[in-house]
Amino acid sequence: MTPKGTAIIVGAGPAGLTAAYELLARTDIKPVVLEMSDVVGGISRTVEFNGNRIDIGGHRFFSKSDRVMEWWLEMLPLEPGHEDEILIHYQGKNRKVARGRPQAPEKDPDRVMLVRSRKSRIFFNRSFFDYPISLSPQTLRNLGIVRVTRILASYLKARAFPIRDESNLEEFLVNRFGQELYETFFRSYTEKVWGVPCREIGAAWGAQRIKGLSITKAVVHAASRLLKGDRSLSQKGTETSLIERFLYPKLGPGQMWETCAERVEEMGGEVRTGFQVRSLEKEGDRILAVEAVDRESGESVWFQGDVFFSTMPVRDLIRGMGDGVPANVVEVAEGLVYRDFLTVGLLVDQLRIQDREAGKGGRLKDNWIYIQEPDVLVGRLQIFNNWSPALVSDPNRIWLGMENFCNESDHLWSMEDEELKQLGASELESMGFIDAGAVRDATVIRMPKTYPAYFGTYDRFQEIRDYLDPIRNLFLLGRNGMHRYNNQDHSMLTAMTAVDNILAGEVGKSNIWDVNAEQDYHESVKVS
Numbered sequence: 001m002t003p004k005g006t007a008i009i010v011g012a013g014p015a016g017l018t019a020a021y022e023l024l025a026r027t028d029i030k031p032v033v034l035e036m037s038d039v040v041g042g043i044s045r046t047v048e049f050n051g052n053r054i055d056i057g058g059h060r061f062f063s064k065s066d067r068v069m070e071w072w073l074e075m076l077p078l079e080p081g082h083e084d085e086i087l088i089h090y091q092g093k094n095r096k097v098a099r100g101r102p103q104a105p106e107k108d109p110d111r112v113m114l115v116r117s118r119k120s121r122i123f124f125n126r127s128f129f130d131y132p133i134s135l136s137p138q139t140l141r142n143l144g145i146v147r148v149t150r151i152l153a154s155y156l157k158a159r160a161f162p163i164r165d166e167s168n169l170e171e172f173l174v175n176r177f178g179q180e181l182y183e184t185f186f187r188s189y190t191e192k193v194w195g196v197p198c199r200e201i202g203a204a205w206g207a208q209r210i211k212g213l214s215i216t217k218a219v220v221h222a223a224s225r226l227l228k229g230d231r232s233l234s235q236k237g238t239e240t241s242l243i244e245r246f247l248y249p250k251l252g253p254g255q256m257w258e259t260c261a262e263r264v265e266e267m268g269g270e271v272r273t274g275f276q277v278r279s280l281e282k283e284g285d286r287i288l289a290v291e292a293v294d295r296e297s298g299e300s301v302w303f304q305g306d307v308f309f310s311t312m313p314v315r316d317l318i319r320g321m322g323d324g325v326p327a328n329v330v331e332v333a334e335g336l337v338y339r340d341f342l343t344v345g346l347l348v349d350q351l352r353i354q355d356r357e358a359g360k361g362g363r364l365k366d367n368w369i370y371i372q373e374p375d376v377l378v379g380r381l382q383i384f385n386n387w388s389p390a391l392v393s394d395p396n397r398i399w400l401g402m403e404n405f406c407n408e409s410d411h412l413w414s415m416e417d418e419e420l421k422q423l424g425a426s427e428l429e430s431m432g433f434i435d436a437g438a439v440r441d442a443t444v445i446r447m448p449k450t451y452p453a454y455f456g457t458y459d460r461f462q463e464i465r466d467y468l469d470p471i472r473n474l475f476l477l478g479r480n481g482m483h484r485y486n487n488q489d490h491s492m493l494t495a496m497t498a499v500d501n502i503l504a505g506e507v508g509k510s511n512i513w514d515v516n517a518e519q520d521y522h523e524s525v526k527v528s
Contacts, residue, residue, distance in 0.1 A: 003502050004028040005306030008290055010277050011035060013042025014488040015311045015478030017260045017271075018071075019495035024267040026499060031264065032303060034275040034292050039254070040261045042311070043450055043479075044488050046254030049443045051393035053252045054345050054401055056447055058368050058382055060118060061247040061256075063489035067496065069247075072113065075259050076249055079112040111259065113247045114388055119365050122185060123381075124372035126432065128355075131370060133185060147184070154178035169454075170198035172206035189372050192379050193405045194339055196455060205454035205485065250390045253488070275301070277312060279320045287474050290320075307473045307502065309495070311481035313338065313449050314464060329467045335457030336483055340413060341450035343382075344402040344424035346434075347441040351398055353433050363398075376427040377412065378402045397440065402428070408448055417444040452483040469509045475501075482513070490516040 007023055009016045012035035020031035039045050047054040063069050122129040127142040140148055155178035163171045169190065173182045190198055249255040261271045275292040278300070282288070289304040310317050318325055318333035355364045369381040382401035384391040392399040402424045406412045415423070421442040429436040461483060468474060475498040476482050478491040486494070493515045501511070 002028050005030075006304070007031045007307045007309060008303050008305035009033045009309040009311075010290065011042065011311030011478065011481070012040040012257070012261065012271055012273070013311055013478060013491065014044050014257065015481060015486075015491040015495045016042075016309065017257055017264065018492040019309045019475075019477060019499060020264045020269050020271070021260055021267075022496055022499040023502075024264060024269050026503060029307065029502070031269040032305070033261075033264070033269065033271045034277055034290070034303065035271065035273045036276045036295070038273050040271065040273070041254040041257035043447055044253045044257060046252030047445055049345060050347075050441055052345070052347060052399050052441075053384070053391040054343060054443075054445060055252045055382070055384065055387055055391070056343060056445060057341070057403070057450070058380075058387070059248075059253040059488060060116075060367075061113070061249070061253070062245075065489060065493060068489045068492055071492070072247060072256065075263070076111060076113045076256060078247075079114055079250065080109075110250050110390065111255070112250050114250055116246055116248045116367075116387065117365075118244050118246055118367060119386070120368050120370065121366055122370045122372055123431070124185065126373075128369075129185075133181065143184075147180070151178060151180045151184065154180035166203040166206075168199045168203055169201040169206050172203040173198065185372060188374055189370060189379065192377075193451075194453060194455075195405070195407060200455050202454045202459060204458075248388055250388055252388065252391055277316075277320060279322065280308075280317075282321060282324065282471070285470055285472050287471060307475070309475045309477055309481075309498065311476075311478040311491075313452075313480040314476070314483045317468075317476075317481075318464070326467060328463055332457045332460045332463050335460075337453040337456035337458070338449040338480075339451040339453055340406055340408050341447045342404050342406065342413065342420070343445045343447075344404070344420050345441075345443045345445070346400045346402065346421070346424055346428070346439050348398050348400065348434050349438040349440060351433055352435055352438075353431075371431075373431060376431065377404055378424065378427050379405050381428075381433070400428070400434075405451075413446065420444050449480055452480060452485060454485075458483070465509075465513070472507050475509070475512065477512075484516065486516050 004027070007019070007029050009019055009031050012033050016033055016035075017040065020033050023029045023031050043056055044059055045056065047056065061072055063072075120131045122131050122133070125142070129139055129142060130136055133139065143151070158175055158178040162175045166172045166175060170182070170187070173186050173190075177186065187198055190201075194201060264271055274295045276295055277290050277292045279291040280287055280289070281291075281302075287305075287308045289302050290308065291300055291302050293300050313336075315333045315336050315338075318330060351364060353364070364383055365386055366383055367386050368383070371378050371381055380403040382403065384399040384401060385395075389395060404412060412420075421439075421444065424442070425434070425436040425439050428434045468476065477494045477498060479486045482494065494512050497512045497515060500506075501508070
């Protein structure tokens with residue numbers, strides 16, 4: 001029997017909108033999506049500014065889940081010029097994936113997926129290094145023979161005498177890269193991202209974000225590329241950090257979720273923006289309704305439902321459940337830590353720095369660059385032209401995104417926009433990327449609670465699960481909803497799995513929590 005009723009979904013990011021679409025496609029449950037902001041997509045949104053578009057954080061569209069890859073291509077088909085099916089390669093096997101639903105290009109030629117090449121490097125000591133680190137001649141020259149010798153010696157020592165019972169991120173990284181390489185490339189950047197020493201971050205973060213990647217695998221990958229010339233899209237046999245091609249919506253990641261929201265409404269669902277959920281009504285082992293405030297009118301509205309999906313921060317969810325929550329659960333929720341994020345967008349006439357690999361006058365081809373320099377605050381640099389030319393209104397200019405990791409309580413977060421723009425231009429000039437006078441336009445975007453942290457009270461998170469999982473009609477989804485560092489495809493899979501459970505009459509939640517907990521896939525140490 002097909003499930004019926006109403007679903008209240010808090011959040012219109014990848015998890016929330018996927019849940020809404022899956023419910024409409026597979027059940028008779030009508031979803032009502034409540035989104036606090038005025039736009040959909042969560043941190044996967046695209047921000048438009050004076051004709052230029054910003055991808056907050058950079059979102060490569062690839063997944064080792066065939067279900068997700070096919071879902072994306074059904075929502076946004078490949079751009080014209082590609083064959084009707086694309087060949088992907090994984091785990092020693094080949095299979096074809098359909099290019100997506102046919103559409104009339106003259107109707108909306110921009111509503112397509114591009115196939116993009118991935119390139120990202122590290123900028124350290126005013127030089128570029130391969131990412132992941134490789135033992136290339138350029139790397140050896142940049143590091144110098146003394147440091148290279150120390151790196152190799154410490155790596156061999158770490159492999160021969162690993163730290164037993166890894167308890168923190170530093171020990172996790174040292175075991176996989178050696179003390180010297182950790183000190184050179186990982187410690188300062190990771191601490192810039194999280195704002196705390198690596199020894200205070202649990203090893204679980206590393207286990208989730210760096211599954212299986214090592215110097216040895218990087219070398220083997222480089223050799224296999226030379227021998228096999230593998231350029232397939234899904235690349236399931238490749239560690240995520242080594243993937244070299246990906247799909248990308250022509251107008252940025254938000255285009256995927258704007259398209260999905262349109263489909264949801266066309267199919268009979270509702271997507272309401274500007275509604276902030278304030279409280280939940282619970283009775284026994286069920287949620288009955290949520291209270292949301294219309295941010296424009298200030299009116300409080302109660303939404304009743306038969307099933308509820310939450311992608312809101314766990315801390316806010318527990319606060320909204322009132323006085324009936326056990327004291328220990330409240331204590332854990334209040335102790336959860338989030339890292340915030342701001343981007344300074346700079347439009348420049350040209351880059352002063354050139355890419356030696358591209359020859360004289362060569363423009364940088366990187367999608368993003370990890371900034372390891374300790375004398376600047378910026379953590380990563382996006383070059384939006386290289387994600388999609390359509391993100392930049394004037395192809396003769398360069399559209400940059402300077403990413404900074406901070407807390408809402410930091411001075412950086414509270415700086416005036418004009419100060420942040422000037423700081424950004426000054427830092428890029430000091431590193432040789434631009435002339436500050438070449439900046440033609442700029443903007444600042446702040447994103448709170450971008451990264452759920454694996455410290456604070458996170459080691460007691462099971463206490464929250466023990467309270468929430470038995471609530472039969474409540475499903476936690478996505479990054480903030482599960483306080484887990486999910487990529488957007490993992491967030492989508494949590495939603496898909498939740499709908500699978502509803503269809504199967506399965507009340508357990510363990511298979512949802514198992515998404516992104518297996519040792520076969522994830523992003524690298526360098527952050528999303």
